């Protein structure tokens with residue numbers, strides 16, 4: 001490992017009512033991957049935003065390449081060779097992939113934007129990374145994972161000395177994570193220093209040289225990854241060890257009522273003839289690789305996809321679900337994997353964001369009972385330990401993970417019978433993860449049923465009573481939890497159709 005390229009010392013940052021950074025230290029060497037960890041709201045993203053000039057620090061010093069610096073905006077830090085992939089992607093969905101990649105540095109020809117040249121250059125970059133994305137496609141048409149890959153390619157295509165990745169893998173699945181790690185190893189060999197933020201412990205072990213942990217805005221410590229265990233790091237993060245064990249047998253009685261039955265569900269090319277049953281009090285896991293069609297099944301069930309055909313029975317009664325409103329009326333709620341696109345109201349308060357789906361429950365005599373709405377919202381968020389200075393705080397001022405908790409609270413407040421959770425713990429820290437698991441267990445104990453889509457196999461194995469595996473739009477298998485292993489799930493997840 002090379003010389004120190006970044007030294008942040010005693011960094012302070014206050015927001016109104018929140019002391020987000022309390023004398024935080026952080027340093028980075030050339031050719032090093034330095035992981036930054038901590039619970040949701042610990043201050044990780046804020047530290048990065050102070051570094052790259054988005055936020056002005058209230059105290060402390062930043063030394064970069066041997067000189068004290070203070071960037072006033074992101075342009076200045078970029079010019080100095082610092083590239084940041086932010087947790088919240090801020091890209092233009094209506095522009096093409098290539099246009100997004102070269103935003104602010106467009107290729108020109110005769111005074112006009114040269115789309116062809118930009119697409120060719122984008123293609124060259126993708127080829128170099130082994131990524132399959134069409135540069136002429138509209139960004140908004142790509143999956144979140146692919147959008148993330150565009151952002152990564154964009155950051156790497158700039159000549160940089162320091163690369164920050166703020167939860168780059170939250171939306172990626174295994175093969176894509178592998179791809180990213182390969183790229184990161186190449187960058188490491190070139191002497192580029194990387195700051196890596198992730199809640200996935202396995203990744204930290206594999207990719208990082210050192211780990212710095214933050215808790216509640218404070219610097220806890222820095223350790224060499226090779227010298228500590230996962231549990232050591234978790235302990236530093238949350239002050240306790242959290243165990244996660246696989247479920248060994250189903251907790252749903254075999255004779256429980258079938259609450260939902262889906263027969264021959266089809267939706268475009270993404271869902272092909274999928275049939276399954278969901279019982280009362282059951283957690284049905286959906287496993288598979290990205291693009292397997294799991295989210296599309298959920299969207300079809302929820303009436304969000306109008307192309308669906310097939311039969312849906314709720315409590316034995318054939319039911320038509322053509323719109324999300326009809327789904328909600330029939331007791332189905334859907335927590336989308338892409339919470340930014342389908343649900344966050346960033347300029348509204350935590351209360352408003354929590355209560356929006358159940359507003360009807362708070363109407364009394366034609367008026368909304370504000371107090372009741374605030375209390376119920378506060379209660380749901382307290383269960384999830386959402387970190388916010390008040391219920392009136394605007395959602396955009398919460399950390400990424402806490403924004404997600406608010407959306408989960410929204411669906412908890414809604415009294416549904418069937419919950420579809422799509423990647424419920426993506427981007428959520430280990431402590432909060434186990435709280436969400438506990439909540440799901442409570443829901444099924446109350447007789448609710450859950451469909452859980454997850455790309456994290458340990459999560460699938462820990463929560464599900466039964467597991468459906470999909471590959472390329474088809475259901476390739478169904479396993480009782482007692483017979484499920486990572487191996488047989490992966491085998492089914494990669495079982496492509498012959499010819």
Ligand SMILES: Nc1ncnc2c1ncn2[C@@H]1O[C@H](COP(=O)(O)OP(=O)(O)OP(=O)(O)O)[C@@H](O)[C@H]1O
Pocket residue numbers: 015016018020038039040041042043044045046047087387388396397398399400401402427429
């Ligand atoms: N613009 C802002 N205005 C007010 N408070 C803010 C703002 N940005 C962040 N905060 C607060 O600062 C604290 C740290 O937030 P930060 O986004 O740095 O957390 P994080 O460690 O990145 O968490 P996560 O894992 O959820 O992404 C949180 O309490 C958050 O609510």
Ligand SMILES: [Mg+2]
Pocket residue numbers: 044045046087166399400401
């Ligand atoms: Mg963050």
